[in-house]
Amino acid sequence: QVQLVESGGGLVQAGGSLRLACAASGRTFSCYAMGWFRQCPGKEREFVAAMTWSSINVYYADSVKGRFTISRDSAKNTVYLQMNSLKPEETAVYYCAAKHGYWAVTTGNYDYWGQGTQVTVSS
Numbered sequence: 803q804v805q806l807v808e809s810g811g812g813l814v815q816a817g818g819s820l821r822l823a824c825a826a827s828g829r830t831f832s833c834y835a836m837g838w839f840r841q842c843p844g845k846e847r848e849f850v851a852a853m854t855w856s857s858i859n860v861y862y863a864d865s866v867k868g869r870f871t872i873s874r875d876s877a878k879n880t881v882y883l884q885m886n887s888l889k890p891e892e893t894a895v896y897y898c899a900a901k902h903g904y905w906a907v908t909t910g911n912y913d914y915w916g917q918g919t920q921v922t923v924s925s
Contacts, residue, residue: 808917808918808919809822809824811919816889826879834855837853837899839899841894850863850866850896869886891923892923896918898915
């Protein structure tokens with residue numbers, strides 16, 4: 803019902819910034835949340851940030867608070883993740899996800915997932 807396409811990943815030096823985008827297509831939801839997750843090599847997929855679409859309530863992992871910002875452009879059906887002061891240990895594949903409802907947005911129980919985009923932070 804919903805397709806998610808991420809963009810904006812790439813190579814950046816430590817301390818640099820990247821802005822990821824996730825464009826959603828397909829049927830629209832009356833109530834849903836969007837999230838960003840990342841999976842580092844050899845590690846479990848972890849929550850990064852999330853937001854409720856209509857009310858713009860936002861949630862962040864403790865490790866990224868103050869450095870990452872999640873936002874949306876409703877006209878484009880796109881959610882963004884602005885990542886500042888990136889660290890080498892944050893090298894990972896970053897995934898966009900969407901789910902119906904607003905419950906448990908910091909967990910991995912989402913209904914739709916993007917293909918992922920590689921973010922590499924060099925030292």
